[in-house]
Amino acid sequence: MPEGPEIRRAADAVETALKGLKTTAVWFAQPRLKRFEASLTGIEVTAVDTRGKAMLTRFLVFRRAGLPCYRCGTPIAKVRRGGQPCYLCPRCQKVAEIEKDIS
Numbered sequence: 001m002p003e004g005p006e007i008r009r010a011a012d013a014v015e016t017a018l019k020g021l022k023t024t025a026v027w028f029a030q031p032r033l034k035r036f037e038a039s040l041t042g043i044e045v046t047a048v049d050t051r052g053k054a055m056l057t058r059f060l061v062f063r064r065a066g067l068p069c070y071r072c073g074t075p076i077a078k079v080r081r082g083g084q085p086c087y088l089c090p091r092c093q094k095v096a097e098i099e100k101d102i103s
Ligand SMILES: [Zn+2]
Pocket: 069, 070, 071, 072, 073, 074, 089, 090, 091, 092, 093
């Protein structure tokens, strides 16, 4: 598994390929994440970040807390997930389901 500069270079390549595009299909290997596949389908990718050996795909809601969702106009919410900030649209992404999943 790449890390450090290698994972950043890989993330840059993935970001170049995906930035500005909308997801057409989302698939998670982990069963507990399956319920989020539908709510992330059709959302624009804005960046690909790295954390350790992980590649993090950022979507249109990232760092837009309080601003209107591009899809429905509902203000974007900022919640904590595993000690990290997470941005989402409470209407499009069903906050109650997400908070239940992360507690
Ligand atoms: Zn929305």
